[in-house]
Amino acid sequence: MAQEKKQVEQITSMESDFAQWYTDVVKKAELVDYSGVKGCFVLRPYAYALWENIQAVLDKKFKELGHENVYMPVLIPESLLNKEKDHVEGFAPEVAWVTHGGSEPLQERLCVRPTSETLFCDHYAHVVHSWRDLPKLYNQWCSVLRWEKTTRPFLRHREFLWQEGHTIHATPEEAQAETLRMLEVYADLAENYLAMPVIRGRKTDKEKFAGAEATYTIECMMHDRKALQSGTSHYFGDGFARAFEILFTDKDNQLKNPFQTSWGLSTRIIGGIIMTHGDDSGLVLPPRIAPVQIVVIPVAAHKAGVSAAADALLSRLKAAGFRVKSDTSDQSPGWKFAEYEMKGVPLRLEIGPRDLEAGRCMMARRDNGEKISVALDHVETEAARLLEEIHRGLFEKARQNLSQNTFTATTLEEVKAIAEGPGGFIKTMWCGDEACEEKFKEAAGVTSRCMPFQQENLGETCPCCGKPAKHMVVWGVAY
Amino acid sequence: MAQEKKQVEQITSMESDFAQWYTDVVKKAELVDYSGVKGCFVLRPYAYALWENIQAVLDKKFKELGHENVYMPVLIPESLLNKEKDHVEGFAPEVAWVTHGGSEPLQERLCVRPTSETLFCDHYAHVVHSWRDLPKLYNQWCSVLRWEKTTRPFLRHREFLWQEGHTIHATPEEAQAETLRMLEVYADLAENYLAMPVIRGRKTDKEKFAGAEATYTIECMMHDRKALQSGTSHYFGDGFARAFEILFTDKDNQLKNPFQTSWGLSTRIIGGIIMTHGDDSGLVLPPRIAPVQIVVIPVAAHKAGVSAAADALLSRLKAAGFRVKSDTSDQSPGWKFAEYEMKGVPLRLEIGPRDLEAGRCMMARRDNGEKISVALDHVETEAARLLEEIHRGLFEKARQNLSQNTFTATTLEEVKAIAEGPGGFIKTMWCGDEACEEKFKEAAGVTSRCMPFQQENLGETCPCCGKPAKHMVVWGVAY
Incomplete structure (x- = not known):
């Protein structure tokens, strides 16, 4: 074959x-x-x-x-x-x-x-x-x-x-x-x-x-x-x-x-x-909407008890309400690891002969690569805990990206420097005039993303025209 | 107002x-x-x-x-x-x-x-x-x-x-x-x-x-x-x-x-x-796919306890997994009865002051108009039982319509007489030739609906051409 x-x-x-x-x-x-x-x-x-x-x-x-x-x-x-x-x-x-x-x-x-x-x-x-x-x-x-x-x-x-x-x-x-x-x-x-x-x-x-x-x-x-x-x-x-x-x-x-x-x-x-x-290994999916939250991968599946143990884990996790699948194909474990990393499956559960002997299995987090040895008796609670941690971790990482890359500017030159330099979101005041909005685009290539509900007072005047400011705007380069 | x-x-x-x-x-x-x-x-x-x-x-x-x-x-x-x-x-x-x-x-x-x-x-x-x-x-x-x-x-x-x-x-x-x-x-x-x-x-x-x-x-x-x-x-x-x-x-x-x-x-x-x-009062919906399975209608809702009792029934039926709504609008009970009949809601639950006093309510079946007095303690089990009965009743009525209006014919004249007379499905043998299939259409206005998996031997020859029959066909006038 x-x-x-x-x-x-x-x-x-x-x-x-x-x-x-x-x-x-x-x-x-x-x-x-x-x-x-x-x-x-x-x-x-x-x-x-x-x-x-x-x-x-x-x-x-x-x-x-x-x-x-x-x-x-x-x-x-x-x-x-x-x-x-x-x-x-x-x-x-x-x-x-x-x-x-x-x-x-x-x-x-x-x-x-x-x-x-x-x-x-x-x-x-x-x-x-x-x-x-x-x-x-x-x-x-x-x-x-x-x-x-x-x-x-x-x-x-x-x-x-x-x-x-x-x-x-x-x-x-x-x-x-x-x-x-x-x-x-x-x-x-x-x-x-x-x-x-x-x-x-x-x-x-x-x-x-x-x-x-x-x-x-x-x-x-x-x-x-x-x-x-x-x-x-x-x-x-x-x-x-x-x-x-x-x-x-x-x-x-x-x-x-x-x-x-x-x-x-x-x-x-x-x-x-x-x-x-996402990262350089592919997708990273948030657990609450991931089509597959956990993939079960038997290692050395031909060894006594491994397949049966993997099947039992699959059934238990399904019964506990997780979206779970197992890959029992004849592809190598290495191929499978890469495949489900590419697909961003939040948790990988590995079980092999040695794990089985110890009454444990290994859980690997897609978000940070961490591997956790888990007692077989506790897979459901540990899976639930880790999926929650992954959600929080992903949110926190994205929140940091947002906060670390949001800048404040008071002149059009600063806006331009930020847009051309690090990039990110740029907060400025704005007079409310569409002509000034156009100038941000011309000068720095940014468009107004929105006037946030959480307004801040960054100054009294529009960086463009110097007239009194009406709103704080977040600017950026948009998809 | x-x-x-x-x-x-x-x-x-x-x-x-x-x-x-x-x-x-x-x-x-x-x-x-x-x-x-x-x-x-x-x-x-x-x-x-x-x-x-x-x-x-x-x-x-x-x-x-x-x-x-x-x-x-x-x-x-x-x-x-x-x-x-x-x-x-x-x-x-x-x-x-x-x-x-x-x-x-x-x-x-x-x-x-x-x-x-x-x-x-x-x-x-x-x-x-x-x-x-x-x-x-x-x-x-x-x-x-x-x-x-x-x-x-x-x-x-x-x-x-x-x-x-x-x-x-x-x-x-x-x-x-x-x-x-x-x-x-x-x-x-x-x-x-x-x-x-x-x-x-x-x-x-x-x-x-x-x-x-x-x-x-x-x-x-x-x-x-x-x-x-x-x-x-x-x-x-x-x-x-x-x-x-x-x-x-x-x-x-x-x-x-x-x-x-x-x-x-x-x-x-x-x-x-x-x-x-459906019937002359409107839709009649099968309970298993009806958007609303039970409508709760308080009668004389201004009387003491009626509204509260209707609300309690609504909550109990919801909790039991039924698709249920109540109509507490100021329309008359008669208007409401006609409205939910038109919409084909399988069960209507009425509760008024006298019911309440007796610790009962009334359930009315949409399919046959039957009214059943039900002890308040038993609404969930009775509702489940009645919805199942309605499903079976609707299926049985449709099955009778099908069987009573399915006829057998051995000549094209018989096919024509049935199609022009009572109408319905007509079973005949057929040679398998498209020319004969066309003749059924020309002579009797019917088209072949299918060659049923459950074949019957109604004779040896095609009613159209007299050649050996290959299949039994069900004919009818189709939407």
Whole structure:
């Protein structure tokens, strides 16, 4: 029988070429495949399982907060997309158009949804009539299409999977509260499940969503000190409701326009997980969403009792609720170690004849390489303890990366020096003028990531124009 | 305060106009909304929750059987769709074409996937190289688009949600076994969760999937005695693998083409649930997939203790694992009764002052209207028992409809008389010739639903041509 062992090949190191390292990891960890359409990627089982775990966390939380899932059509008539002026300006340049159905040209072009505000509004106009019909707290899981020029796995797809929440309320206060509440759901996912510390804040008008009155964001810092916008939440006021003529009879018998929000988080976050935690051996996955939390590897499996002991451990760990698999293939232990390191499995459990004799096994942490000898009687409690430690360790390491690479500047020259030197996030004051925001970009190549909720007073004036400062902004180079 | 009470309006009766009854139920039970694109329907929360419950049953089963979820792109280049001759002939006439991305025309047209065989094949060609890479047992949850001329909610959408399983194997035997195994998963879903008895069988060549060697089906009979094809499973042999040049090195070191299957079940099944179990008061949902299994309705809720008792029952039933809600709105009990009847909630639990005094409550079955007085101490066990009885009752009623409306014929005249008379399924022998199959359609308006796995010998000759019979076929008028 031919021994065609799959080689675990070397990947580019992070320090030598971070972009190539990323591409290597995405491929070697079997996350995506390229399809025949640029920017449309195949999500392979391991990536999809990761997404399913993220979905499960969010979907549960959405439902606990009273949201219901729905499904809107994938196609939007051009006339519907055109109804809200700012929205169509933002999205029309990057949509894909369906012009033929079967062999016949369509009377009106249909775009493949880039986002579904217009569809939700059309539906609300049909079903919202009275204050009794409000609020509607909806969410949908789907794919959207945006005709991007430059594409990269997870970070910039033409087609990507996401959830888009859409809610409609009787009062602006209720809608605003919803916008912030859902941003906090994203922050909780990022910090407590993905071990990614976030900066919560509001986008400047220049960076906000097309059609929104306000956009809120969670921003994360990647290993290379660039920013990833990881989830956004939008307050629309009654702009869409007016454009789509959504009206309800309020308790006071007056006809009014309701107030709306939307909020979305996409598979982009998987790119964030890779670039926050990964290392030169591949992926490092946060335990709470890892598709496999523990891999059991028998060593010298042909020796008496080893296979049976590995099977028993697998069963015990499964029964205890861990996501666990064992690899009993005829590949060498060395090959297996490298394979599951590449895939970022948080814990590896090795068991061989000598371990067995001692009534112990070995647990190896993916995050720091530490090996711990564990009594067989205690595998469940030790696995639980170590997975928790790994989560905390990953979060702490990412938090340090964020805090050590966040700088303060009071002049444009300082901003430029930091951007060109160490890189990272740069906090400055800002006058609120878009012209100054443009100058940061021109002078230092940075864009405003957000105006953090936690404002600090770093001075009285804008580093650009010298006028009175209104906000503290975090700047950075973004994915 | 204005009392704008939503009216539960009358719906058309099933006997007077079954098609209109169906349309009324779909609307009044708040299952779908119409969008701006013909045949693309909004799935409202109640319909989507039903779909989620169906998904949960199937997804768990798929995973237990070793399948992994993936996600393939929504767009297929025309050249890729064209690779397998029979497949493209079947699907090209009904696909929607994307011709522009942003403001630019595309170099090659892209179709919105009508099904994803071609995408899976393209991916397999990238990742299947050795016998070690086989089998791949994949599934995806997504929407597909088929440019149908006539559309109806659930039964015929242009865009519909489904799952499509795609597997690839080293041997034809393994692939054939998978095809039948997955048909049985669908039959189990239909019978044991949806209370829909099925006929399992094989499609004739005329009715099989474009590109398949064999298509298997589960066929259900609706209340109006028409057939609904409710799930199909296809064996492809190595036809796709040859067309897409998928090759693997087998254990004997020879390069070979692998063997494939696909199988799908869609939101169409929701139309089947409606038309199998519904009645003149609206939906009747099978308890195992009903979004709400029990609705708790306090009667005279302002009387002392009633609200508190209703709340306590709600909590107890939730804790016991039932899907339960209560309606404490200011609508009248009569309005509420009609509303949850329309929505097909299997059990209604009423509690009022007199019940409370007696330490009892009333449970009303949606399926047969029976009312049962239940001691408060026993609500959980009684609810469980009644929900099981409702499931069995619904299945038995549907089974009787199927058996009482399945007829045997030995001449084309008899087939015609049955089709024009009572309607229903008609069993006959058949020579296997497509010309005769066509004659059944011309003479009696029926199509072959399947050649059931449980064959019976009804005679020696084909009712059409008199030649020796090869198969027993079930004929019917299909949705």
